[in-house]
Amino acid sequence: MPRPSPKALNPLRAPQSYFRIYLRRSAIGLPAKQAGVLDALGLRRRTATVYHPVTPDVAGQIFRVKELVDVEEVDRPLDKKEIKARRTPATGYYVESRAGSAWADE
């Protein structure tokens, strides 16, 4: 989906923010329209998360599937790497020194 530039969206120069949309319930067995809206939003499977800029168009799309999604307003979209980093738990250990590092200076 081509993302319109922030200036075009906000003539009032309000800071651009995004909707974080999380698909909580699937549209299986619901009218095809709702499945179509999910597809248009880029939500292809349950537990998927997408970011869209705050516009009336996107709000209307979310409104159509409001029973299926969770929505938050965020300052910026997270990319895949950041999402993964947030999901990954701490390793439970830390490295004091690498093996062989004592000989590295010589």
Add this chain to the structure above:
Amino acid sequence: MFGPFRATQSLSVGLLWKIPWRLSPTQKARQRKRLRRVDDVVATLDHALAKLRMSTKKLERWKEEMPREEEMLPKDKYTVFDRKEKKYRKALHKLPKWTRVSQRLNPPGF
């Protein structure tokens, strides 16, 4: 004795569906949670658009007409109008896809 084709009452006696006529307290609690979740989504959309001094027709109409979870009567939360039913009400879980549809308003007087 076991498995999908076991001789249970509902399979051997013909038309016998053992679906309770009313919601359990847990089902009701979850229903309230779902209602609040939809309220939250609508509030988020409204809040985000209001910052840009924008809104949509549907959003305005929803805010005007639809009661929020805490404003609803228990009767409307857990039952729906049905003209075929005695006293014109049936439990909400008889409504197809009841966990994924917004059913908040009923005909006035019923």
